[in-house]
Structures are given as C-alpha cells and as structure tokens.
Amino acid sequence: MQHFASDNYAPVHPEVMAAIVAANDGAAVSYGDDPVSARLQVRATEVFGERARIFPVLNGTGANVISLMAAAPRWGAVIASDVAHIHTDENGAPERVGSLKVLAVPSVAGRIGPDAVDRYAGDIGNVQRAQPAVLSLTQVTELGTVYSVADLKLLADAAHAAGLRVHLDGSRLANAAAALGVGLREITTDVGVDILSFGAAKNGGMLGEAVVVLSDDDAVAGPGGPGRLTEAVPYLRKATMQLASKTRFVSAQLLALLGEPGTPTSGTESAAEGTAADGPLWLRNAAHSNTMAARLRAGIEGAGLPEAGVRVTCPTEANVVFATLPRAAADRARAHARFYDWAPGETADRVEVRWMCAWDTTADDVDEFVRAVAAAL
Template sequence: MNFKSDNEAPAHPAMIEAITQANEGYAAAYSEDSWSRDLDGRFSELFETDCRVLPIATGTAVNSIAIAELSPPWGAVMCHQLAHIHTSENGAPEFYSGGAKLVPLPGENGLLEADRLARAIDAAGRHGVHNVKPSVVSITQATECGTVYSPAAISAIAAITHERGLHLHMDGARFANAVTSLGCTPAEITWKAGVDVLSFGLTKSGALGAEAIVVFNHPEWIEGMERRRKRGGHLLSKMRYVSTQLLAMLDADLWLELGRQANARAAELARGIENSSNVSMAIYFDPFVANNFDPGAGD
C-alpha cells in the first residue's frame, strides 16, 4: 500500500483507452479540436448551467491562471494557511498574477471560517493604497486535511466574499471526493452556493495530467484566461489528449465512481485506526463518509 501521494498511482485504463482513440488521424491544434470544443456543452450539462471550460494539464497552472484573472497585481488572495496554493505551488499564483499576495488564514481541520474570513478581509484594506486590496477568496474542496465544506458553509463564505466585492475560487483537486462524500450535485457546492470559478481536478482521480478551469456566469473572464494559458506555456498544441480524458471521466460518471471508491478505502482505513490502540487520528474524520461506507465499494 502506498500512502505517499495519489499522484504516484497509475492512470485509470479508461484514460489510456481515450487517448488511444483520440490518437487516430489528424485533429485541429491548440484546443480547436472536437474534443476540446465539446467541453463547454458537457460541463454545462454536468453543472446545470452555462459553463466555459479551459483544459489544462496541471493543477498548479489551473489554480494560478484562474486566480490571476480574478486578482490584479496589487490584490490579496485570502486562503487557508494549509491551502495548496500557499504551501505547494512555489509562488505560482503570485507569478501568474504579477504579484498578488496570498494571505493565509487559520481554521480548524483545513476549513476557512466565515466570521474569521470577514474580519480578515475588513482588516486587510484599512490603510488604502498602503495595503494590498482583497480581491479573491480561495477555498479547497475537499480540503488538504480531507475535510469538506457543506453547501451552507460555502454559501456563507460566498456571501461574505461577494458583499465585499471579491470573487470566490474553489480548488477542486479532489472535487470528486467532496461531491460523493456530501451526496450532493456538483452544482450545489459550486455556482449554486456562490462559487465563481472552479479548478476541476481529475489527475488525482486517475487521469493522466488532465485538469480544467470551469467558469460560471462570467464569460468575460475567458479571453484573459486563454491568453494567460498561452503566455504561461500551458496551451498544448495537441490538447485533444487532455480534453479526451476530461470527457472520458464524465462518461457514465466515472469520475464519481472513482471518488466513491477512494472515499470507501479512506473510511476503511480510518475505522481501522479508530479501533487501534497504537495509533490515533490526527484530524477529525467526517462521519458522513464513515456512515455511508460500503465495505464492498470498489472491489
């Protein structure tokens, strides 16, 4: 068993099959292929609203390009102190935005707290041009601690964010795990709860380097994101090999099936730890996952 990283796991066979099928013949380059052009429609069906989708190969690029479009160089990005954008992306959001500052905030079990967020935003802009200006709130779903935000918690954060003129970004590197553990629809924890932009992650679910920026209700942001994707070296000439994986993951809800399997194995491990006298849980384990654990899932 390997607990080091889901990035060390092999790609799901369906991804290899999708790439092989897309490898037949010629196709337009630079996201003009039929697979890439199908993304807006397929994701709009999934999220029950009009979406604009940009396929990108890495999670760091997805997060950074999305945040850079939402924040000016003098902006502040409010995030949890354990957020991947803060701890594990080597300044990429700051680099892509031309200097926006990440402002890390504490919160139990990896979760931002609405009241604390409101106080931090209000305090950050007290000195006018002498301070960075809060522009974006970024939350991770599921969090770096494996916890999840409920739809109500996201709505509370979104209300604080939008009331103050900021935008809400969600890092969904493990979005499938959150959706399946909460038993909700993708829409209920994104745009219906007030999320403006989602980093839709699939590599950790079994894709071979396939992520996407999903924009809700703000088509005017797309051109800037497209230009940042190109300028930052992430507009692949053969983007069809990324886009075909995104589509294959949506087929028959494969991404959700894999999320359920991962949650089931995590619940099994957590129960083993809870029953052990030698080790203990360092972080609160979501009882929803445990209570909905099916021992046969993923066999």
C-alpha cells in the same frame, strides 16, 4: 507498488486510457479547436450550468494560478486558508507568477469561515495594503475535511458582499461531491463559486486539469478589477505556458471522467444506498477512494491501534487519514507501503503522517496495511 502516499501515485484509469486512445484517431486541429474539446465544452454546460466555460490546462498549479490571475487585478490579494495548497505547496507560484499576495487565515481542521473575509475587508481601498480581490477555498481541504453546501454558500455570499470573487481549488472536488452525496454543480455553481480549478489527475486521469469559469459577471469584481473571466483565461493560459498544443488529449481525459454529452451528470440520485455504481467515472472513482479511507480508519480503530500508539488527528471525510504514531514505527511500516510524513507529532519521538487512498486502492491493500502498521508498532 502498494502505496498510501498520494492519489497522484495511482495509474491512469482504463476508461481514461481508452478515451486517450480514441482521441488518437487521425489528425485534429491543435490548441483546443478540435471535436473532442468541443464535446467537452458541451458537457461542461451540462455538468456545471449553461454559463460554464471550460479551459483544459496541464496541471493543478497552473489551473490555480490562471484562475487567480483572471479573477484579481495585478495589485490584488487572495484570502486563503493557512494550509491552502496555493499558500504552502506551490512554491509561491501565485505570488511569483501571478504577482498576487496570499493572505493566509488560520483554519480549523483545514476549513475557514466567513470571518476570513471580515479579517481583510477593512483593507479594501487602502493603498498601503494589497487589495483583497479573491477568496480561495479548497474542496476537499488539505486536511481531508469537506465544506458543506451551506458553508460554501455562506462563504461565497460573504465574499461577494465585500466585492470579492470566489475561487475553488477543486483538485479533489469529486471526493467532496461523493462524500456529500451531491453533484458537482451543487458545490460550485449553485453556491456562488465564480471560477474553479477542476482536478482530474488525482481521480484517474493521466495529466491535465481544467479552469472552469462559472460566473462572468463584472459586478462581482471590485473597483479596478480585471473584467470578464472568459476574456482573460485564454490569454493567461497561453502566457503561463499551460496551453497544450494537442489539447484534445487533455479534453479526452476530462470527458472520460465527466461523461459524454447527453449522459446523466451524477449517479447520486439513482445509486442504491449511497453507492455510485451507476454514476459517471468521476463519481465512481471518488466514492471508492473515500470508502477505502473509511475502511482504513475503521481498521485502525478496530485493530486496537489507538491503544498501541496510533492517534487519528483529523476527521476522515474523504479519501485520506491523518494520524500520529512513533517515528520508529512509521519508518518500519514504510517498508510495506510508501506514505509521507505530514508534520511533527506531539513529542519529538512521534510524527504525524498522511495515508491517502486512491481509485485503485483495494480492500486487501487496506487490510494488509493495517496489519503492517500493527506489526510495526
């Protein structure tokens, strides 16, 4: 099935599937006390820094909820973009399950700035208000844009100065790193992220993500804060039903993407002309899906589709293209490949759509889809 609906539609990458099969060799201790999970922990310190501690979980919403619960007290609140997944697409899970109020801040092209912290810093100490405890950022944003390294550092510094911890929803973190030409550590640990939801399923995995604790300094938590993250996450993972009994099969997927201990952590330094052919699987997959999205946008513009009624609405910085077009044309194009409506268009007869590329999207897929959209118009 050809699709431009979601990178979740993509199959499991063969290298990930092979890692799962390899992990299926005999019995192993359950709940993460297995050799595969032990190797994953070693690899996490190589990729994210020696203080990193990784906790495999079952899905991205679980990773986000556990991270936020660990980083905030029960009376805490989370500052996030108005289009953040934790605010719009997780059925209120941080609030229903985590008992944490989400304080939504207007974004520009999906991104927020340090003024998001200033907006709520005055509430700290006011018993009438939910207490801001965490700044949650999404990288890549829900609108397909990417925070620069410098912007992430500014945001983290502002949050820490106010006594807040920093959470990063990294369901597409690999795509951001590939787009910026940096390793995973440069846009997490090195800029001051305290806790990370690391995505795998959208980048070639079968199922499962991870919570990665990057900084465990009590000083970054405000008065009455929850204490050390590494002490909280194991209990929260179990209490929120995110601890897999056969954790080794989730760990195997993460290892396949990150690479085994002792291998290079990033191919961005050695890859020729910005390609990622020699990099770890996370980078190869993400760079490819980003390239396919760039090809899709170039195809739309090169085929004269803007003049025919297609208007690209957001910067194309990772693996997704947003555009508006006539609703009738969008429905006709969907006969060729699945994709989702995102928002109403400029007028009642138009709609904004999201075209998402994945690790398995081919150049032929893109070119055929451009022709299908042209025919639908």
